[in-house]
Amino acid sequence: MRNSIPTAALSEFVNEVQNTPEEAVMEYGIEINWESGTRSRTETKAMKVGPHQVSRSFSWKSDEPRQLMGNNHGANPQELLLSGLGSCMMVSFIAGATAAGIQLESVRIDFDATLDLRGFLGIGSNATVGFPEIRYTIHATGDASEEEFAELHRKSVAHSPNAQTILNPVKLNGAIVSTRIEG
Amino acid sequence: MSNEKILGDPSSKSPRHTADDWLNTLDRARKPGPFLADHAAPGSGMSTVSVHAGTHDDPRTGAVGTPIYQASTFVLNDNQYQSVEEGFARDRFIYSRYGNPSQWAVQEKLAALEGAESAIVFSSGMAAITSTVMALVDKGAHVVASSDLYGGTYNLFNQEFPTMGMSCTMVDSYDFDAIEAAIQPNTQLMYFEAITNPLLKIIDIPRLAEIAKRRKVRLVIDATFAPPVAMRTLEHGVDVVVHSASKYLNGHSDLIAGVAAGPRKLIDMIWPRLLNYGGSLDPHACFLLERGLKTLAVRMRAHEESATALAKYLEGHPRVKKVFYPFLESHPDYATARRLLKNGTGNITFVIEGGDAAALRLVNALRIPKQATSLGGVESLISLPFNTSQATFTSRQRADVGIDPGCVRLSVGIEDAADLIADFEQALAAIYAKKEPAYA
Numbered sequence: 001m002r003n004s005i006p007t008a009a010l011s012e013f014v015n016e017v018q019n020t021p022e023e024a025v026m027e028y029g030i031e032i033n034w035e036s037g038t039r040s041r042t043e044t045k046a047m048k049v050g051p052h053q054v055s056r057s058f059s060w061k062s063d064e065p066r067q068l069m070g071n072n073h074g075a076n077p078q079e080l081l082l083s084g085l086g087s088c089m090m091v092s093f094i095a096g097a098t099a100a101g102i103q104l105e106s107v108r109i110d111f112d113a114t115l116d117l118r119g120f121l122g123i124g125s126n127a128t129v130g131f132p133e134i135r136y137t138i139h140a141t142g143d144a145s146e147e148e149f150a151e152l153h154r155k156s157v158a159h160s161p162n163a164q165t166i167l168n169p170v171k172l173n174g175a176i177v178s179t180r181i182e183g
Numbered sequence: 184m185s186n187e188k189i190l191g192d193p194s195s196k197s198p199r200h201t202a203d204d205w206l207n208t209l210d211r212a213r214k215p216g217p218f219l220a221d222h223a224a225p226g227s228g229m230s231t232v233s234v235h236a237g238t239h240d241d242p243r244t245g246a247v248g249t250p251i252y253q254a255s256t257f258v259l260n261d262n263q264y265q266s267v268e269e270g271f272a273r274d275r276f277i278y279s280r281y282g283n284p285s286q287w288a289v290q291e292k293l294a295a296l297e298g299a300e301s302a303i304v305f306s307s308g309m310a311a312i313t314s315t316v317m318a319l320v321d322k323g324a325h326v327v328a329s330s331d332l333y334g335g336t337y338n339l340f341n342q343e344f345p346t347m348g349m350s351c352t353m354v355d356s357y358d359f360d361a362i363e364a365a366i367q368p369n370t371q372l373m374y375f376e377a378i379t380n381p382l383l384k385i386i387d388i389p390r391l392a393e394i395a396k397r398r399k400v401r402l403v404i405d406a407t408f409a410p411p412v413a414m415r416t417l418e419h420g421v422d423v424v425v426h427s428a429s430k431y432l433n434g435h436s437d438l439i440a441g442v443a444a445g446p447r448k449l450i451d452m453i454w455p456r457l458l459n460y461g462g463s464l465d466p467h468a469c470f471l472l473e474r475g476l477k478t479l480a481v482r483m484r485a486h487e488e489s490a491t492a493l494a495k496y497l498e499g500h501p502r503v504k505k506v507f508y509p510f511l512e513s514h515p516d517y518a519t520a521r522r523l524l525k526n527g528t529g530n531i532t533f534v535i536e537g538g539d540a541a542a543l544r545l546v547n548a549l550r551i552p553k554q555a556t557s558l559g560g561v562e563s564l565i566s567l568p569f570n571t572s573q574a575t576f577t578s579r580q581r582a583d584v585g586i587d588p589g590c591v592r593l594s595v596g597i598e599d600a601a602d603l604i605a606d607f608e609q610a611l612a613a614i615y616a617k618k619e620p621a622y623a
Contacts, residue, residue, distance in 0.1 A: 006270025009451065011198035011209035016448070018207075046368035053399045055369035057323025057348070099198075099206050155205055 005098040023050035038070035039063040078131075082111045086136065088162035096156045097142065104142035111136045134166070189262050191275035191282075192217035197265055213447050215300035217274045219287050229296070229412050230480040237291030238473065239284075249288040251470040255279045273454050280458060285466035289473040290442075293432070296411040296479065297424055299444035303457055304469060308407060308427025309335045310462025311441030313343075315425050317460070318453040319401050320371050324349045327365045328374040329356040331382070331584055333405065334572060336374070356386050359394065366398050373400050377416060378408035381532045381568050381592045382585050383507045385516035385523060392420030401449075407431070408558075412483040413526045423449050430559030431528065433475040434482050438468045482561065485597035487527030492600035493593075493607065494531050502611055504589065507532040529595035530558060538588035539569045541614060545591065548610035551598055558594035563603065565593050 001007075017024040029045035040063075044056040062077055064070030075083065086109050097104050112135045119129035140149055157163050198211035218237075225235035241250045257263070257276040266275040273282060286304050294302040305311040316339065320326065328340055330353040340351035352365040356375055366373075373395050375386055388404060395402035403423045406416040410431040416424040423445035426432055433440060441462070443453050457463060464472075487510070494508035506513070509520035510527045535541055546554050552563035556571050566572070568586050578588065595603065 001270050002268055007198050007209070008211055008269050008271035010206065010270075011211035012213040012448075012451075014206050014209045015212035048399060051396075051399055052401065053368070053371055055321045055324035055371055057321075057369070095206060099200050099209055101200065159205055 003094055003098045003104050007098055039073050085162045085166060086111050089160045092156035092160040096152050102142050102144040106141045108139040109136055187260060195271055195274035197269045215447055218291050219284055232295050233479045234477045236295030237288045239288055249473060251466055252284040253466045280463045283466050285469035286464055289469045292473060292476050293442050294444055297444040298415050298417055300447040301450035302442055302444035303450055303453060304464040305441035305462040306464050307439045308441035311425045311443045312336055313339055314456035314460055315403055315423055315443045315453050318456045320349060323369055325367050325370045326351040326372045326374055327362060327370055328353050329376055330354055331379045359390060363394055370400050373402045375404055377404050377406040383509055383530055383532055385509050385519040387519055388419040412480050413524050413528055428472055433472050434561055435475050436560035438471050440464050440468055440472050482597055483526045486529035486595060489600040489603055490529045490531055490595035491527060493595055493603050496604045497533050502536045502615055503533055505534040531593045533591050534587045535589045542567050542589045542591050544614040545610055548613045549606055551603055551606045561597045563596040563598060567591060
């Protein structure tokens with residue numbers, strides 16, 4: 001199997017979706033509970049893969065470093081954001097390479113990003129609240145030419161759901177349910 | 184030395200991809216199989232299908248019938264290497280744990296009988312069940328299953344599942360509200376049996392399929408007691424049908440085998456579990472199973488004929504308290520049986536006067552049925568739940584699931600009904616004629 005992905009099954013899934021588009025609809029959810037201070041715990045909800053329910057029993061914690069009033073017990077939300085972005089770009093890169101017949105030997109993506117917390121802190125400045133820029137480098141080895149890898153890079157970002165979510169405006173529809181506890 | 188012939192399913196090709204596009208140009212679509220060769224449907228009647236589907240005469244000699252390909256491994260060429268690289272190794276001959284022409288032949292016959300796109304044979308019914316279940320669940324998964332499952336399957340859910348961090352809720356297969364209520368967000372599978380053992384309840388599979396579809400859960404049915412000819416289970420909206428092929432499908436009580444059949448998509452998901460768990464069926468057993476299947480339709484008719492006559496006889500016998508046979512009007516699920524079953528089977532369960540001691544004397548007094556567990560063979564087999572299938576239960580636990588003292592499990596073979604009736608007549612007369620010794 002090339003890159004440990006069955007190309008035949010990938011191709012069969014593509015052709016299945018062309019005939020039954022509902023098979024391409026994925027529903028996800030997570031639940032985050034505040035534990036203490038800046039630390040919280042995330043759990044995945046069951047997922048829907050097309051018209052079928054799939055158990056997703058995964059959890060992780062996030063925290064801030066002590067310098068930011070946390071205890072440094074987990075990756076922080078910015079690292080998790082980069083992780084979600086990069087892992088998605090990785091899936092896209094590997095799937096694209098497999099479809100194109102490229103045998104990969106190694107792939108590493110290096111991410112760096114700088115955040116100016118003045119936005120978060122509300123200190124007046126020109127700083128954006130979010131990342132103004134995310135920098136990454138893909139280090140790939142495999143049996144493709146420089147041009148083929150460049151094309152794969154371009155296509156894989158263009159088809160990465162998380163990269164496209166970050167690059168394009170997305171609606172964030174929220175609500176709050178609050179209960180006042182009388183002291 | 185290089186041999187470029189396709190050794191496998193000749194219609195299965197490598198996915199091609201147009202360099203300028205993305206994944207959308209991959210051109211391999213799923214199709215039924217794998218099959219040894221294009222094989223025109225020989226007819227639609229179940230007897231014709233039983234005899235001809237999947238059976239491939241030897242292309243080299245013209246010998247009639249599928250040869251026994253008693254080989255563990257196959258000569259490899261570029262086509263097979265490519266199939267491994269591209270992920271369609273199920274469609275090529277590489278190694279017999281992955282696939283073997285003897286397996287493919289009997290799989291094609293079984294798929295045709297079930298009306299399935301694909302089937303896999305296994306080294307036992309439990310290998311088929313475990314591989315199928317494990318293919319359809321993920322970490323933390325939950326299963327809703329029948330509360331009167333076959334003991335082997337019960338053990339999978341009760342003993343193995345918790346070890347793997349998975350769980351199962353067992354519910355009364357008549358109670359559709361309880362089944363729905365048991366479905367959780369992490370439920371991936373509903374697992375039921377078409378006809379239960381030993382009380383021969385006929386489960387309303389279309390109703391289960393409706394629930395499964397609406398709640399986005401897969402439905403797997405063990406149809407060991409209702410083989411094709413009696414029921415084509417997939418036609419009722421079931422995702423995967425599994426069988427112990429050691430029973431009616433083989434029909435001769437001379438091998439252990441299992442099968443899972445369904446859409447190619449799901450059977451292709453089960454195939455890696457066959458490789459990982461290793462429950463592959465030996466080519467010689469495949470040959471026996473394929474040969475046994477050729478007479479499935481005619482055997483099922485004979486089972487129904489003899490079983491119906493014997494069930495009626497038993498129902499009229501003064502010493503027999505209850506008879507469970509789905510085609511008797513007295514059966515609680517008679518209407519469901521008439522709706523779902525196209526043919527009867529050989530299983531009869533009955534309760535005689537005098538409790539388990541009398542039942543034990545009966546099985547010893549019979550000359551034709553052999554005292555043995557299993558079912559679906561050409562020879563009648565008889566056993567008692569209290570000392571076999573439900574031996575670990577207390578008598579109260581047996582009563583709770585409806586197994587009364589004196590309960591007898593009978594699998595009627597294809598012997599003549601008149602001989603079976605005469606045998607039961609003499610045995611029942613003999614056991615009740617004897618006065619019980621005072622110390623017994």
